[in-house]
Amino acid sequence: MSKIDFDSINSAARSSFERVLANLLPDGRIEGGEYVARNPTRADSRPGSFKVNIATGMWSDFATGDSGNDPVNLYAYVKGMKQSEAARELAKMVGVAPTTDTGICTIRTAQRARENGGAQRKSKSDWLPIVPVPDDAPAPPRTHFRHGAPAATWPYKDQNGALLGYVCRFDVEGGKQVLPLIFCSQRDNRQWRWQSWSVPRPLYGLDTLAAAPEASVLIVEGEKAAEAAGVLSNNTMVVITWPGGSKAISKIDWNPLKGRRVCIWPDNDEPGFKAALDIASKAQEVGFTLVGVVLPSADWEKAADIADFASQWTTTDFHQEIKTRKVDVEVFRAEASKRYDIDGGSTAPSQNNSLQFLLRTDGVYFVGHDEDGIPKPPEWVCSPLKVLARTRDEEGKNWGRLLEIVDPDGKTHTWAMPMDMTAGNGDTYRGQLLSFGLRLAAGKYGKSRLHMYLTQYETVGRARCVSRNGWHSGCFVLPDKTYGDTAGEHVVYQGLLHENLFREQGSLADWQENVGCYCVGNSRFAFAVSAAFAGPLLKLVHGEGGGFHFYGGSSVGKTTIVEVAGSVCGGGGDKGFVKQWRSTDNALEGLAYLHNDGLLVLDEVGQAQAKVAGETAYMLANGQGKSRASKTGAARNVATWCLVFLSTGELTMADKIAEDGRKAMAGQSVRVVDIPADAGKGMKTLEALHTFASGGELANHFKAASKRFYGTPLRAFLSTLTSEPEKAAQRVTQHMEAFCKRYVPDGADGQVSRVARRFGLVAAAGELATEYSVLPWPTGEATRAAATCFAAWLNCRGGVGSAELSAGIEQVVSFFQAHGASRFEDTETDTLRTVINRVGYLKTIRGERCFCVFPSAFRREVCNGYDSSMLAKALADKRLLYADKGRNTKNVWVDGKTVAFVVLSYSILGVNDANGVNAVESIEENSLTLPEAEVRSARRNAGDGAEPSHSSHVPCMNREGEMDGNSNALHAIHSLHTENSQSENKKTHPDSPSPANIQEGRDWHYAEDGTKRVAII
Known part of the structure; x- marks a missing residue:
């Protein structure tokens, strides 16, 4: 195993040290036994402070306190590399092998360490910087021991404004000296030292950088240039620099620039150009966007910087220079190569060198x-x-x-x-x-x-x-x-950019003061505005899309409602965010895709074809477009979306669909719910005028203001929502559950509960926007608006039962009201009459006149389009259809034989016959509550003596998502059905119990006076 032989390398370097020093520090000179040069690791304008002992290799910078003990250490300091890397390069320079046997090297190294007292220590002094400077630190020295008082001093501060140290400039003979001054500690000693910070070193201007997070950043070289640029920019950008000069780029902490837009203005010399390219290379590593480099004029003086022009330029001149001289880094790289032969790489990123x-x-x-x-x-x-x-x-x-x-x-x-x-x-x-x-x-x-x-x-x-x-x-x-x-x-x-639907104009405060605040107390406007925030919440709570259709007569104010709602998301142009129903289904599919996870607003369904309106209602709510084939026959990707949409029209959606003879299916009525635009207060869509003299004046203000201020509420909402999506999802879910629990009547059909969840989502969206300080409303306003509109929908719907069932019964009743007895042969009259398209007989059964309908006619004509078995059961439950046990038909004796008929009570016509048989139920279409006397009567007749309260207060959700329990209002939606006998010879229902007792039978309640009532509360 081998190890670097520092002794051999240092010895070889000392033997040819003058050659090594001339190569390493080419601008130096020999003075006595020392080599005096400029320190290339800092902005050292002339030789003097940085000296190397030619005999021993020991070196020191008396300006900064940096020092070392041998040639390897010096090489590492100047080149800014590790000791091992420096040793290998220096060994190559002096022509010796960098490594030797591990054992020999270890012995030599240990011996050398003992002899030199630790010559392998770091190049920096063992004084450690203390940052930030503590409050109890003594005042820094006013003068340098060699250079005297500084000509200028620049404090370095961190992001919080805490002092990190100083950089001082000294005017010396023949140039300048720039030295850092920082507070340090050494064991138990603490003092100010003329040395630099530890690597990585801080930027100059961190405090102003943190104070302006959205501002562009200009990087210049030197504190003097930074101060001059800061004045010239007039605080329109953040100007920063770094300590140590052009060769210290690798020693700086550039991370505070992450996410910022950065422009570089270099000094007009070779070191300045090199420094600019080195900084530019940090862009991807750090994560800042380099918008360009200011290319100094070739006619400027050498090393000229912004400070040299501070007395000549105005702020306008300064910005104009940046605008006209800023170039892409590749252009700057090419110019650097041309002027100074700097190897900046190819200016042609193309892999084809000829292009x-x-x-x-x-x-x-x-x-x-x-x-x-x-x-x-x-x-x-x-x-x-x-x-x-x-x-x-x-x-x-x-x-x-x-x-x-x-x-x-x-x-x-x-x-x-x-x-x-x-x-x-x-x-x-x-x-x-x-x-x-x-x-x-x-x-x-x-x-x-x-x-x-x-x-x-x-x-x-x-x-x-x-x-x-x-x-x-x-x-x-x-x-x-x-x-x-x-x-x-x-x-x-990514893609073709169509019209940007989410434009913004004005500030959030402008929208709040001119649009949002006037929605308070106006349920239709508050509800529509709340719905604009519901789209981004759908996926968070796994909700289903759907729509709300505001209907009413011409000029009632329907379009104004949706224009105000659209201003939450965007605007511009005559109609702003509002689109028209007058489109093909393919075009509406494209619109839905562009409004994904948001709000779609469609005005005036009357302009659309009935077929398009019906199919689009399904499509928009289901969130999926048509399946189509590609040119090859393979299936294309199907467009999908998830959104909330608002619609307007003079007709309800069901009436619109019925224009071409179609019937609105229950699924359509659930996906698009009808809300009457008229709020019922005599002011069309309005309920509260605020400071306006009339409803027309407020409506005109809404129209004008929503065209001037738009788009900012949604963006403010998204900024907060995306920072805490999980928390928001939990809050919204709690709101929805609380809304449904409070406002959905007991025993309501699943369709009602399904729609109630969408109303609850809108209420939660409005409350969340209020909590985020986007909507200038009191807490609970969105919930009150949603509850009022939910009540209006239920009243419009006609109750809380199944929509298919209600529509089917209406179909049956309409058939008998339209044809009466004209298509039935009366078995008990002597008058001969030809019955065209006969569907059955009119016959008295057990003293009551009844329609006996052929089963096939009942299925095909009377129940046309609906489940006849379902309707038969429902009519039987209401005592309007009589059947044998386990069947929907009853055997009746006609023309000398027994025939199975569907037998219905004559009272289905809703009029009295000669025998005084009463009409069927009638529905009171009240808004939220019933007249007190009727409610009390219904309660008494149902056997409930409790007196309902009629406080106008509507409860709202608290911050925990629960309903306010202090309300004593009657929030159930009431539907009262009455059937009063108007005959002097009153008869009890053939299937009713004794009048002495009150018995409940499904929805119906029979009272002593022969009145049949139901109160769904």
Whole structure:
């Protein structure tokens, strides 16, 4: 086993030390027995402080306190490398073997250590820096023992403003000396020392960098230049520098620049250019974005920096210099090679050396070569266009390029271009680039060279692409911004950029003061605004999408409701975020995809075809488009989404679907629920006017304000939501469960509970936005609005039973009301009458007139489109259909024989016959509560003497997601059915019990006065 022989290497180096020193420190000179040179590890303007003993190899920098004992140690210090690496390089220089036998080396090393008192110690003194400087530290010295008082002193501070030390500049004969001054400790001693910080060293300006997290950063060389640039910039950017000069780049902690946009302004000399390239190489390692390097003019004086122009330039001049001189790092690298023969690498990232592209301030240039390999003059290809990174999706597919385009106004646009766009003639991607303001060279070579540049330009950057808005792992993507945890990877929207739906204008405070605050007390507006925040929550709580349809007469204010809701998400243009129903189902599918995990607003369903409206209701809520085949016949990827949508129209969705003779299925009524736009307060959609004189005045204000201020509420909501998605999901789930528990009546059909969860989601979304200080509402406002709209939907629906059952019974009743006895042959009249399209007989059974319907006619006509068995059972439960046990039919004697009929009570017509048989139930369409007298009567007739309370207070959810238990309001939705006998000769129902007793039979309650009632509470 071998080990580095430091003794042999040092001995060989001392024998030719002058040659070694001339190579290592070429600008030095011999003074007596010492070699005096500038210290290359710091900004040392002239020789004097840094000296090396030629005989022993011991060295010291009297300005900083750094010192060492041998040539290897000196070599390691100057080169900034480890002792072992320095020994190997120095051995090669002096021509000796770097290693020897382990045992011999160990003995020699130990002997040398004893003789020299530890010559292998570190190059730094054993004084250790104390950072930050403690409060009880003594005042720093005012003068240097050799240079006197400093001409300038710059304090270095950390991110919190705590002092780390100083850098002092001394004006000395023939130049300057720049020395660090830091507070140190050595065992029990503490004092200020003229030495530098331990590696990695801090940046100058950390306190201002931390105070402006969104500001751009300018890096200059030297504290004097940094101070001058800070004044000239007028605090429009953060200016920083580093200690130690151009050769100390590797010793600096650059990590505070992570995530920042950085521009570099180097000194106008070779060390300055080298330093700029070294800093630029840190961009990918640290994670900052290098936006460019300021290229100093070749006409400027050597080593000129910003401080040399401080007295000549204004702030405008300063910014103009940056704008006109800033170039891409590849252009700067080429210029550095040209001016100073700096090996900065190739300026042509292309793997084909005959095809090179240069990036300059005015655009991309193509550099060709002649037959002898000599470069031709650069030819302009297009305006500024940078390839920032390669993009690919989570599966490593759909590769693309992340591009940065600068338009003629100087505005920067970023676009992730899919590489599959380059497969054809390129018209698609060129059209998109041109729409961003890219200018392309004319002639036959412009298009081909642009194509060549985009497909062959190599870049080491990587980014993850997504093809739609919404949640992607832990982050939420909008076309122009990504929120949340990207797992350390840049995530971008990739694809053709259609109109950005999520534009913003004004501040959040503007929207709150002019739009949001006036929604309080106006249930339709508050509910619609809350719904705008519900889309991003769907996936967090595994909820299902769906819609809310505001219906009502013309000019009632339906569109204003959805315009206000849309202003939460975006706007711009005449209709803002609102889209129109007047589209094909394919177009609506595309719209849904673009609104994934968000809100879709569709105005005026009356413009859509009935077929499109019905099918779209299913499609939007189900979150899946049509299956289509590709050119090869294989199935394409099906578009999917998850969203909440708002709709408006003069008709209910069911009435719209019925325009072409279709029937609205229960699934459609569950997926899109109808809410009357009129709030019932005599002010159309409004209930509270606030400071406005009339409803029209407030409505006009809503319209105008939602067009001026938009987009900021959703972005503020996403900023907080994406920082705590798990916590938000838990809170929302608690809200939804509490809402359903409080507002869904006992025994309600599953369809009602399903819709209630969506109302609960909207309530939770509004409460969460209030908690995040996005909505300027009192706690509980969103819940009150959702409860009111839920009640309105139930009243519109007609109860809490099954929608299919209610619609089916309505179908049966409508059949008999439309035809009466005209299609039934009366078996008990002497009048001869021809019955056309007979469906049965009219016959008295046990003293009651009944319709005896042929079973086939009952299925085909009376129950057309519905389950006849289900309806027969429901009608039997309501005592409107009589059947034999275990059957839906009853045997009846007709024309001398027994025939099976579906037998229904004549009372299904809803009118009294000659015998005084009563009509069927009627439904009271109240809003949230019943008149007190009717509720009390219903309670008494049902055998419940409790008196319900009618407080107008509506409970809300507390911060734990539970319902406020202090409310005594009646929140159940009431539906009262009455059937009163108007005949003087009242008869009890043929199947009813004795009037002396009150007996409950399913929904019906029979009272002593012969009245049949039901109160679902």
